[in-house]
Amino acid sequence: MNAFLSASSYFGILLSLIAYIFAVWIKKKFGYAFLNPLLVAIIITVAAVLLLNVDYEVYNSSAKYLSFLLTPATVCLAVPLYEQFDKLKENAAAILIGIFSGVLTSIASIFAMSKLFGLSRSEFVTFLPKSITTAIGLSVSEELGGYVSITVAAIIVTGVLGNIICEGILKLFRIEDPIAKGAAIGTSSHAIGTSKAIEIGEVEGAISSLSIVVAGIMTVLLSSLFAGLY
């Protein structure tokens, strides 16, 4: 069986897609907020990979075609952004300042907690880009001397976490404006959070997409500045 799975060109991608469809079905059927489809799909996929005793490389040899589509899909976020551009222009100052305050908060909170937990400078810069999209975050971490594999892990955990908790957190903080919701999700949890924002609404999705770009660029500019202060 293992030899067969190792040679299969479809096992990893099929497992991931079936897990996701099943997770969406579970969410629909039971409706609990904690049954986040992405989280449930990840748990099912990890469980299957571990139970079948398949190496990650084997799983990923076909699952990578799913990851391959990430860049084209991210590019397509320009479509909702374009469609909602009037709304964005009207509130440009509020959105940009909102994203900027989020980026500063991210850096400041990571700075404070790294000091609190006595982390090394390398560990601090590893977490600095954790709220931005993987491809940018990875190069920020690399450039500042962080542990790139941990940065990637932190970015993914941040995104999945944002995807899971955003509806609850937005309610808790009484963030009800769709534009503010989009800025909050995109700034804190990049593309993975944005995939949730798109499900919440068109405006939320568009502003969240914009936040990926803006927060990413702001973080690049501010990170090297703060890395020197630690």
Next chain:
Amino acid sequence: MKYLKQFTLILGICFIGELLHHVLPLPVPASIYGIVILFLLLQFKVLKTSDIKETSSFLIEIMPAMFIPAAVGLIDVYDVLKTNLLSYLAITIISTVIVMGVSGLVTQALIKGGHKR
């Protein structure tokens, strides 16, 4: 031919994004150049949304599933993480919540303030 043309257009934009990433000395990935390029093409009416609508809707719809392989990959880095797992998790969770709250509240306050004036 509709889907073929749409998919080709999107991949073409990704390729140009890759090219810019290669040529320009900035830490900006192909996907971010791509969003900007596609947005400008739409904004300046070089492309209409109908030129890519179906394929872009499809890609955006299945986007959440595209993150599964990377997340499953975390099982391979667990060994590196476990020595400091608690503080790593605390930093990740706490800062994500605070950032979400602050950026949302600031944006909302500014929008409300702007409408009152």
